[in-house]
Amino acid sequence: MSHSMLEEPQTESAHSTASIRLQSTMAAARLSFTWLGVRKSLTAPQKSQAADSFGAEGKFLSAGKKLLDTSHPAFKAVTAVRGRAVAYWKGVSLPYPEPGIRLIKQSDIHEFDRRLAGFRDELNEAVTDLNRHFDELRSAARNRLGELFNPTDYPHSLIGMFDIEHDYPAVEPPRYLQQLSPELYEQECRRMQLRFDEAVQLAEQAFLEELTKLVEHLTDRLSGQSDGKPKVFRDTAITNLTDFFVRFQTLNVRSNEQLDDLVDQAQQIVGGLKPQQLRDNGTLRQQVATQLAGVQSSLDGLLIDRPRRNILRRPQEG
Numbered sequence: 001m002s003h004s005m006l007e008e009p010q011t012e013s014a015h016s017t018a019s020i021r022l023q024s025t026m027a028a029a030r031l032s033f034t035w036l037g038v039r040k041s042l043t044a045p046q047k048s049q050a051a052d053s054f055g056a057e058g059k060f061l062s063a064g065k066k067l068l069d070t071s072h073p074a075f076k077a078v079t080a081v082r083g084r085a086v087a088y089w090k091g092v093s094l095p096y097p098e099p100g101i102r103l104i105k106q107s108d109i110h111e112f113d114r115r116l117a118g119f120r121d122e123l124n125e126a127v128t129d130l131n132r133h134f135d136e137l138r139s140a141a142r143n144r145l146g147e148l149f150n151p152t153d154y155p156h157s158l159i160g161m162f163d164i165e166h167d168y169p170a171v172e173p174p175r176y177l178q179q180l181s182p183e184l185y186e187q188e189c190r191r192m193q194l195r196f197d198e199a200v201q202l203a204e205q206a207f208l209e210e211l212t213k214l215v216e217h218l219t220d221r222l223s224g225q226s227d228g229k230p231k232v233f234r235d236t237a238i239t240n241l242t243d244f245f246v247r248f249q250t251l252n253v254r255s256n257e258q259l260d261d262l263v264d265q266a267q268q269i270v271g272g273l274k275p276q277q278l279r280d281n282g283t284l285r286q287q288v289a290t291q292l293a294g295v296q297s298s299l300d301g302l303l304i305d306r307p308r309r310n311i312l313r314r315p316q317e318g
Contacts, residue, residue, distance in 0.1 A: 014254070014255050014256065014257065015197065015200055015201070015255050016197075017254075017255075018200045018253040018254055018255035019193065019196045019197045019199070019200050020196075021253065021254075022094075022103060022196050022199055022200060022253060023172075023192075023193075023196050025105060025106055025107075026094070026103040026104065026105060026106060027103065027104055027105075027106045027109060027168055028096060028101050028102070028103060028168060028169050028170070028171045029089070029093060029101070029102055029103070029104045029109075029112060029166060029167075029168055030100050030101050030102075030166060030167050030168070030169055031085065031086065031089045031100070031116075031164070031165075031166050032100070032164075032165045032166070032167075033082060033162075033163065033164055033165070034161070034162060034163035034165070035082070035161075035162055036155070036158065036161040036162060037067075038066060038067045038068045038070055039064050039065070039066055039067065040064060040065055040067055040153055041063070041064045042063045042064060042065060042148070046063070046148065047063055065145055065148050066141075067141055067153055067154065068137050068138075068141060069137060069140055069141070069144075072133065072137060074126070074129050074130040074132075074133045075130055075137075077126045077129065077130070078123065078126040078127055078130050078162060080126075081119060081122045081123045081126050081164075082123070082164070084119065084122075085116065085119040085123075085164055088115060088119070089102065089166075090102065091247060092104055092105075092108060092112065092250075092251075093251075094199065094202070094203040094206070094251055094253070095199065095202040095203060095206055096171070096195070096199050096202070097195050097198045097199060097202060098171075098195070101169060101171070103199060105250075105251075109168070112166075113166075116164065116166050119164055120163070120164050123162060123163070123164055127158055127159060127161070127162045128159070130158055131157055131158040131159055134157070134158050138154055171192065171195070172189075172192055173185055173188035173189055173192060200253055200255050201255075203251070203253050203255070204253065204255050204256050204259060207248060207252070207259065207263075208256075208259055208299065208302055208303060209303070210244060211244060211248075211259075211262070211263060211266065211299060212296070212299040212300070212303060214237075214240055214241050214244055215241070215266055215292055215295055215296050215299060216296055217237060218233070218237045218238070218241065218270070218292060219289055219292040219293050219296055221233035221237050222278065222285050222286075222288055222289035222292070223286070223289035223290075223293070230282070230285065233275070233278075234275075235275040237275070238270060238273060238274075238275045238278075239275075241266065241270055242270070245263065245266075245267045245271075248263055256302075258298075258302060259302065262295055262298055262299055262302070265291075265294075265295050266292065266295050269288055269291045269292055269295070270288065270292075273288070
């Protein structure tokens with residue numbers, strides 16, 4: 001292969017093994033939403049009228065109207081359910097090189113189904129509550145929009161206007177293709193292999209970037225000063241790292257020994273530490289900051305190396 005002399009064989013072997021492991025242990029999971037649109041473009045006459053007030057031409061003006069007040073607590077409650085569902089999906093999965101698809105462990109499918117059903121129930125409850133405020137929101141929009149208000153822009157009810165769906169799309173070539181065209185089937189198998197190779201790199205890159213960001217933030221909070229006093233840091237500067245270690249342990253594809261070692265180092269440095277300990281003990285605070293700075297330096301080195309590897313691999317994946 002054209003890049004075999006540019007990377008250590010051990011790294012190549014680790015990536016290949018990780019790719020095979022992903023194919024055998026992971027499933028593709030897709031999350032999608034039905035969501036009421038709350039913005040609508042102005043009609044051509046409305047645009048012309050708006051443009052006239054600015055001395056502009058309507059065709060060069062992009063304008064729209066907001067149908068509902070999305071800052072209303074009931075609407076925010078609906079949006080919050082979607083945010084939690086997306087956060088959960090991303091937290092238990094790895095990236096995949098197709099938009100809207102991520103990889104979850106096959107052993108987690110039952111739990112994933114259960115949690116998504118829970119989010120759907122939460123969403124239905126939130127939408128039912130929002131629907132109770134619908135007349136109020138529509139009346140407020142009539143007052144706010146004036147002549148731009150159009151009752152036909154609104155459904156009769158908000159029930160059924162919001163939904164969360166998930167499925168498990170196939171990411172392997174269909175078996176029937178093997179009978180119809182063995183050559184095409186082999187071609188599709190190679191294409192799938194390349195996608196999982198890329199998924200390994202995407203997972204590695206995502207973990208690397210997240211750890212770098214978390215370590216950099218905590219190091220800055222612990223070592224920096226503001227007005228001559230140690231910087232204030234939130235508990236999340238520690239707990240976010242702890243959560244990362246758990247997720248890494250669960251989803252790590254074991255494709256990069258250097259990254260694995262740096263995660264171990266970071267975990268040994270902050271493992272078991274409570275945020276208040278670092279606030280109360282200046283010596284401990286400085287010691288942790290110094291140790292994390294060393295990890296951060298190594299992470300920065302890995303980040304610099306990543307684009308080179310991706311660029312060299314790209315021709316093989318094309």
